[in-house]
Amino acid sequence: xxxxxxxxxxxxxxCEEQKWRFCLIGGVAVQRWGEPRVxxxxxxxxxxxxxxxxxxxxxxxxxxxxxxxxxxEFALRNRVLLLRHxxxxxxxxxxxxxxxxxxxxxxxxxxxxxxxxxxxTCSAEDLVVHKAFAGRPQDWLDLERVLMxxxxxxxxxxxxxxxxxxxxxxxxxxxVTRLQSLIVRLxxxx
Numbered sequence: 001x002x003x004x005x006x007x008x009x010x011x012x013x014x015c016e017e018q019k020w021r022f023c024l025i026g027g028v029a030v031q032r033w034g035e036p037r038v039x040x041x042x043x044x045x046x047x048x049x050x051x052x053x054x055x056x057x058x059x060x061x062x063x064x065x066x067x068x069x070x071x072x073e074f075a076l077r078n079r080v081l082l083l084r085h086x087x088x089x090x091x092x093x094x095x096x097x098x099x100x101x102x103x104x105x106x107x108x109x110x111x112x113x114x115x116x117x118x119x120x121t122c123s124a125e126d127l128v129v130h131k132a133f134a135g136r137p138q139d140w141l142d143l144e145r146v147l148m149x150x151x152x153x154x155x156x157x158x159x160x161x162x163x164x165x166x167x168x169x170x171x172x173x174x175x176v177t178r179l180q181s182l183i184v185r186l187x188x189x190x
Contacts, residue, residue: 004028005113007085008042011093012120014063020056021047023108024121025130026092027142032111033124034145042089045096045122047105053095057081060093100129100162124150129162132179133170144182152189 008028015022027039048056057075064083067090068074075081075095083091096102104126110118122130124146131143147154160176167175183190 002113003087003089004039004042005117005119007087007089007091008044008119009117010085011042011044011064011083011091014060015044015046018059021102021105022120023105024119025094025104025127028119029121029127029130030142030146032119032121033127034142034149037142037145040090041092042085043092043094045094045101045105047102048095048097050097053079056095064091098166100126100166103162104129124153125155125158126162128154128159128179129166132163132175133166135172135175140178140182143179144186147183147186147188154188156183156188156190 004027008024012022012024022044024042024044026041026043027037028042030037030039046056053076057072060081060083061072064085066072067082067084071082075093079095081093081095083093085091094101096105104122107123107126108120109123111121112118121127128143128146131139131146159179163179164176167173180190
């Protein structure tokens with residue numbers, strides 16, 4: 001099995017053992033909903049809320065190596081815990097608390113990667129929202145590939161409903177406009 005999937009599965013198993021709410025996002029979800037590409041990380045959203053994140057961070061740091069000497073402090077300040085699987089694969093754990101993050105985890109589903117290995121990923125719609133919000137060039141490439149592959153199976157109303165408040169929060173309403181333009185250019189249902 002691919003070493004990224006092995007690392008993602010180990011992180012997922014740990015979260016399941018703790019009975020935590022989570023889902024994989026980023027490059028692993030792109031493998032499911034978009035076009036396969038090289039990914040070096042396993043990214044996961046973990047619902048922690050806005051208080052008590054220390055419990056989650058400390059438990060994860062006891063099970064996985066931190067990638068920074070100040071991993072705990074960095075996570076509590078920036079809401080992302082940078083870990084490393086024993087194989088060396090980087091693991092990024094977003095400490096989720098926003099309504100979108102909670103709903104994204106609720107809408108997640110299992111994806112059978114291969115016999116005996118299922119990974120819980122966000123939905124295709126939520127992946128589009130994550131990628132548009134992050135807004136890096138690779139994110140927009142991934143997002144376009146998800147749109148082209150999923151086409152009319154996507155609930156674009158859900159995407160806009162989730163993305164608009166996030167774009168407002170980020171003070172970047174152009175994110176929504178850019179996504180709308182891309183959807184029109186690809187000839188997808190609006």
